[in-house]
Amino acid sequence: xxxxxxxxxxxxxxxxxxxxxxxxxxxxxxxxxxxxxxxxxxxxxxxxxxxxxxxxxxxxxxxxxxxxxxxxxxxxxxxxxxxxxxxxxxxxxxxxxxxxxxxxxxxxxxxxxxxxxxxxxxxxxxxxxxxxxxxxxxxxxxxxxxxxx
Amino acid sequence: xxxxxxxxxxxxxxxxxxxxxxxxxxxxxxxxxxxxxxxxxxxxxxxxxxxxxxxxxxxxxxxxxxxxxxxxxxxxxxxxxxxxxxxxxxxxxxxxxxxxxxxxxxxxxxxxxxxxxxxxxxxxxxxxxxxxxxxxxxxxxxxxxxxxxxxxxxxxxxxxxxxxxxxxxxxxxxxxxxxxxxxxxxxxxxxxxxxxxxxxxxxxxxxxxxxxxxxxxxxxxxxxxxxxxxxxxxxxxxxxxxxxxxxxxxxxxxxxxxxxxxxxxxxxxxxxxxxxxxxxxxxxxxxxxxxxxxxxxxxxxxxxxxxxxxxxxxxxxxxxxxxxxxxxxxxxxxxxxxxxxxxxxxxxxxxxxxxxxxxxxx
Numbered sequence: 001x002x003x004x005x006x007x008x009x010x011x012x013x014x015x016x017x018x019x020x021x022x023x024x025x026x027x028x029x030x031x032x033x034x035x036x037x038x039x040x041x042x043x044x045x046x047x048x049x050x051x052x053x054x055x056x057x058x059x060x061x062x063x064x065x066x067x068x069x070x071x072x073x074x075x076x077x078x079x080x081x082x083x084x085x086x087x088x089x090x091x092x093x094x095x096x097x098x099x100x101x102x103x104x105x106x107x108x109x110x111x112x113x114x115x116x117x118x119x120x121x122x123x124x125x126x127x128x129x130x131x132x133x134x135x136x137x138x139x140x141x142x143x144x145x146x147x148x149x
Numbered sequence: 150x151x152x153x154x155x156x157x158x159x160x161x162x163x164x165x166x167x168x169x170x171x172x173x174x175x176x177x178x179x180x181x182x183x184x185x186x187x188x189x190x191x192x193x194x195x196x197x198x199x200x201x202x203x204x205x206x207x208x209x210x211x212x213x214x215x216x217x218x219x220x221x222x223x224x225x226x227x228x229x230x231x232x233x234x235x236x237x238x239x240x241x242x243x244x245x246x247x248x249x250x251x252x253x254x255x256x257x258x259x260x261x262x263x264x265x266x267x268x269x270x271x272x273x274x275x276x277x278x279x280x281x282x283x284x285x286x287x288x289x290x291x292x293x294x295x296x297x298x299x300x301x302x303x304x305x306x307x308x309x310x311x312x313x314x315x316x317x318x319x320x321x322x323x324x325x326x327x328x329x330x331x332x333x334x335x336x337x338x339x340x341x342x343x344x345x346x347x348x349x350x351x352x353x354x355x356x357x358x359x360x361x362x363x364x365x366x367x368x369x370x371x372x373x374x375x376x377x378x379x380x381x382x383x384x385x386x387x388x389x390x391x392x393x394x395x396x397x398x399x400x401x402x403x404x405x406x407x408x409x410x411x412x413x414x415x416x417x418x419x420x421x422x423x424x425x426x427x428x429x430x431x432x433x434x435x436x437x438x439x440x441x442x443x444x445x446x447x448x449x450x451x452x453x454x455x456x457x458x459x460x461x462x463x464x465x466x467x468x469x470x471x472x473x474x475x476x477x478x479x480x481x482x483x484x485x486x487x488x489x490x491x492x493x494x495x496x497x498x499x500x501x502x503x504x505x506x507x508x509x510x511x
Contacts, residue, residue, distance in 0.1 A: 053166045055454040056430060074483075076432060078165045078454045079364050081483075 002145050004138060012134065014141045018045040020111050024087065024128060025137035026069065031111065032087035032131060039088050039124070042115040043075060043106060046141055051077040054106045057099040060117055064092045068127050073116060075106060084116060088127040094118035156183040156246065159362040169368050169456040171359030172322055173502055176281035178349055179361045181328070182342070185249030186271045187256060190239040193263035198240060201259050201405055202232065203388060205398040209234045213303050214317050218388055218396055219244075219252065220406030224413060225384040226391065228252055229376065231328075233304055233317060241315070241330070243276075245378045259405070273335050275342035279349060280326030280369070282506070287353040288327055292316070301325075301504065309345050321366065323373025323495050325504040368453045371462060373503065374424055374494020380435060381422065381450045381464055389413050390466065392422045420447065421472035424494045425463045425480065429487035433463035433480045440479040440486060446471045449480065455496060461489075462496050 004014045010021045023031040029047035033040045048054065056076040066072050066086040073084045095117045099105060106114035121127065132140065158180070161168060171177045189198060198206045204217035214233040218226050228248040233241040244252045249271055256267050279288055289296050294307045294316075304317035313332040320326040334341045350358060367377065376382050382391050387410060389397075397410060425433055433452035438445050452463030463480075471478070474493050479486040499505055 052161060053164050053454075056432065076454075078368060078456070079160060081432070081434065 002142050004142070012138060014138050015145060017049060017141055018111070019134050019138050019141070021134045023111070023134060024131035025134070025140075026085060026087045026131060027140060028069070028083075028085050030085055030087050034124075034128075035118075037120065038093065039090070039119045039121050040115050041072075041084075041087055041117055041119060042110055043084060044137075045110050046144070047075075047082070048107050048110045048114070051075060051080065051082060052107070053078040054103045057103045057106060057116070059095040059097065059099065060092045062092055062095055066090065066092065066119065068123070068130065075103075086117075086119060087131055088119055088121040089123045090119040090121035092117050093120045158183065160364040161362040162360040165362070165364035165368060166456040168359045168361040168365035171357060172281045172324055172361065172365065172369055173457055173497075174282070175357045175359075176279060176283040176287050176326075176353050177322075177359045177361040177365065178346070178353065179278040179280065179366055180275075180346070181278050181366075182275045183246040184271070184276060185244040185246060185252060186269075186274055186276070186330075187242045187244070187253065188235075188239065188268040188270055189242055189256070189265055190236075190268075191263070191265035192238060194238050194240055194265045197260050197263040197265050198232065198242075199401065200403065201256070202230065203397040203404060203406065203410075204232070205401040206232065206234075206240075207401065208398075211235070211237055212305070214319060215302060216396060218393060219255065220388070220404075220410070221384055222405060222409065224387040224389075224406040224409035226378075226382045226386055226388060226393075227255060227384060229378055229382060229393075231317075231319065233315070235304075235315075247379055270333070273333050275331045275334055275336075275339070275345075277329045277331075277346060277349065278320055278322075278326060279329065279353075280320045280322040280324045282325060283353070283356040283358075284324070284326040287349065287356055287358060288316070288329075290352040291348055296327075310348055312341060312345060314345075321373075321375060322369035323375070323497070323503045324369075367451075368456060371451055371453050371464070372455055372457060372496045374464070374496065376422075376464075377451055386466075387413055387418070390418045390420055390422065418469050420466045421469050422450075422464060423447075423467055423472050424492045424496060425449070425452075425465060425478070425489045426458070426492045426496065427461035427463075427480070427487060427489045428477070429489070430461075431480070431482040431485070431487040432461035433465070433482070433489065437465075438481045439465055439467055439489075440481060441471060441476075446478065457497050457502065463489075464494070467491070 058074040072086040231243040315330040439447040447467030449465040
């Protein structure tokens with residue numbers, strides 16, 4: 001059975017999967033957090049739980065220009081390798097180099113210490129329209145779970 | 150959960166790494182009910198099996214089991230199997246889930262001139278594997294037979310919770326352990342099997358037993374250097390190429406594939422299976438190419454992150470002249486040429502891990 005409930009003030013959970021209210025999402029399970037002029041990105045709780053046991057994270061180079069939904073890196077678990085797509089167009093201005101030695105941070109804290117990169121967006125107003133709100137992303141997770149059952 | 154040969158099975162219960170390490174350090178339990186199982190009996194059963202498998206069935210005593218291969222006429226591997234001699238003229242053949250139908254058809258088509266009966270019991274005998282250095286201690290708590298006396302490659306009939314079981318000391322992890330066949334519990338009475346699963350879990354709880362999924366089964370067998378059908382061996386691959394020649398008993402008389410294999414033995418193989426240990430970061434995955442300088446010398450057939458060594462490991466095939474231990478090669482990991490080294494299996498230190506480890510740590 002698929003259940004949705006509120007956790008604290010800013011998160012909902014669909015079954016075991018946490019979704020933060022203040023983030024935007026892609027259909028490929030990345031999240032984007034608008035922090036003033038820049039956007040911090042990572043992979044969602046659902047994504048890390050599907051991969052489990054993350055052992056390598058390949059990060060983009062600082063200065064790399066990326067387009068909306070272009071590959072920005074890879075997250076690799078024992079079982080599979082998965083590409084990370086950029087939720088926005090722009091320039092990579094910071095990467096989480098902690099992940100090179102501690103990739104498990106993505107499993108432990110996907111919305112916090114497990115962030116992947118910070119991007120200076122160049123077309124945020126347009127990109128944002130294509131991203132999912134927490135509410136829409138919760139619907140997507142429910143659909144994925146229904147497919148599994 | 151994942152689909153595997155028509156079965157709905159967990160890839161992990163909690164984490165592949167945790168389950169893997171539980172088996173290397175303590176004990177783990179696997180549900181392997183998906184395997185294909187056939188009872189072959191009758192006066193000609195030995196002759197038939199001697200003809201369609203490559204190992205020497207005449208040397209297999211009652212109460213023992215061995216690893217073997219079924220080859221086609223060209224010497225290609227149709228499947229790798231375990232053969233258990235239950236009685237003088239009664240065998241249990243265990244094949245891969247994905248090959249169940251193919252092997253059943255092959256057995257039937259090859260047995261026409263033999264007085265044998267072939268019974269497919271795949272859906273009636275649940276099967277569990279208990280693996281790890283504390284597997285014996287775990288299982289001993291719930292069976293009456295003295296497991297200390299049951300050597301590797303031997304089997305014994307006993308009971309768990311009044312269900313008749315067949316226990317063999319064998320496995321697919323490199324560790325000491327047992328495979329338990331629950332005799333004749335049809336899938337519709339699966340709750341009986343679940344009760345036994347829970348009984349084993351209870352027995353193993355003081356040892357930190359882990360329920361293990363397909364993911365850990367794969368990483369464990371890879372660290373041990375054991376092949377997986379469909380990845381590392383198939384009908385286009387011979388035992389000689391796969392470095393499974395130790396299974397093939399050329400002097401036992403006629404068997405399917407013998408002529409082709411003898412020819413290959415005389416002419417030499419063009420490619421060989423090797424183990425690979427990454428020097429650079431990265432995980433070799435199936436179909437990645439292997440290079441020496443600019444020359445493509447082979448490809449990966451299986452690979453994973455080794456939970457024990459904490460690096461990428463794999464196996465694959467390279468041109469025979471490159472298949473030497475210690476040689477440095479490169480694996481094309483999604484466009485990046487990452488350094489790796491050809492190594493022998495098992496990948497772990499056999500003094501510390503695996504069934505031949507020194508036991509003083511107990």
